[in-house]
Amino acid sequence: MVSVFRRSLSFPNKPTPNRPSKPSLSRHTRSISLPCRSHPLISQLKDHITELQSWSSTCDSSSAWLVDGLNRLTELHHCLDDTLQLPQTQEALRRQPHYSSVENLLEQFLRFVDVYGIFRSSVLALKEEHSAVQVALRKRNESKVALYMKARKRMSNEMSKLVNEVRHCTRSSESVSPNSVNVGDVELAVVVTDVVQVTVMVSVALFNGIALSLGPRKSTTWRNMGIMKKGKVDDQYQGIHEFEQVGIRSLLGLRKKGAEEFKATWKNMRELEISIEGIETCTERVFRSLINARVALLNILTS
Template identity: 45%
Template sequence: MAPKMVTNFRRSLSFHNHTSHNSAKPKKTLHARSVSLPCPSHPIIFQLRDKIDGLNDWAASESGLRTSGWLCDGLIRMKMVHDSLDDLLQLPQTRESLRGGGHYPDLMEKLLEDFLRFVEVYSMFQTLVLRFKEEYSAAQIAVRRRDDSTIAVHSKNLNRIGKEISNLVCRFHSTGKQIMPAGSSHDEETELIEVINDVIKVTIAISATVFGGISNSSAFRKPCSIGLSFKKKGKSEEGIRELEEINLDDLSGLRKKTEEDVKNVSKKMHEMEDCIVEIEGSGERVFRSLINSRVSFLNVLTQ
């Protein structure tokens, strides 16, 4: 998907022209402010900071009741943050500032590296969610057939997928550790770098919440580890409610269950699969938005 181009943003101030016949004071001269850099009052800067604040509020708002809807809302909010960043990167004055690199000569190289890491991690996340969906679909067939041995295989596979999702956060260890040089003056270029740095920080923080919420759900954990995990890791590591509904290891002995019991389990698994599809779609939107942002950074160097 080609990054969208933002062409022109103009601001104007209008004043009522009150004619005064008895004023002897000379009129003040209004000086037009330079727009060589996106200043702090630029609409896109305001929009981007507002979306970052909204994403931080989302992370703080959950009261221990994490749902798939809450998770997808966070992913969509993160997509909106990166869409606004992409809008900012389309401005000619933004590109001029980033190319100059007066405060930080290696800025573009580090930004390109960071956003490549984001793209790689969310590509892996999409692959893992797809594997999760495929394993779960196959497990539903095994449940209908009351095939305990096949269900046990899928349970082990899901456990491995959960561990791989939780390990995605570790790939951010070298991301976002620069950007502000010590002692730099607070000018317009610094404001631009600060807001980009805030985008990187919130992306890492929210990604950790998303990956942790999924991987710590009981769909990926052994029954014996559930209680211990909650006690040690606390609220910040709680799982997603819908992904807590079914643990395949709890489904042993299906041949002894009634037909009604099997139908109820199949219904819950189908509902859980719908949640997985929603998470997959939201993650895909974030992934594409991250690609757009990195392409825009590349265009800063090439256009």
């Protein structure tokens, strides 16, 4: 025999005066606008910029520190070049009014390329003079020392001029105009402007460090030299240790130096040679990355 089951219907209890009704559940109202997500390359650019800013705060006045900064700068510009190849980046730059922002960015990168081109030539000339004085050092011949010191002084003056040149990039108008209703355009504008600023920062550290180390006036830091700007210290970068170890005092009187003193001088010369080669290699990479970024910008402007 099959049992018959009756279906029962349940209704919600009506609120009574002595029994309050349950509070209604609060619901979150979602926005109909979708969030704008950055491209991973933009995030990488931001990471590179942050790393360079942290690098600047850990100055230790060594050539290894400068080489590290130059390598980080090269990676930053490689990432920038990849970002400029993106269709959305090119569209964002084309939306700039009359391409004025892109043209300004092109001028800034042209200045960077020119500055690093001059620097490469100066480093090559110093490297040749350094090799020549090392030959004279082995023979304890001081005839090349005067020429070497003149080359150091000449490069110091050139580095001071390069500092002024590279600073013009930050004195000019913004790289990319952030006046846009598009969130992605604004983010790109900020990131590209930051790229220019950290490029100037690393370049000033390099050029100032060499100018201070090779110049006739020797001091430990720009801070001690009392270089002020609007009540604040303009530069915090120190001279390069390996460059400062080799001076005119260590090179004069070679024939009168004892074996230990001569050995120490020779060691300092070798360390300086390695430092010059390291800086030369890294600046060559920076130079190439700057050219690639400018070519990418030029393609966007002319396409």
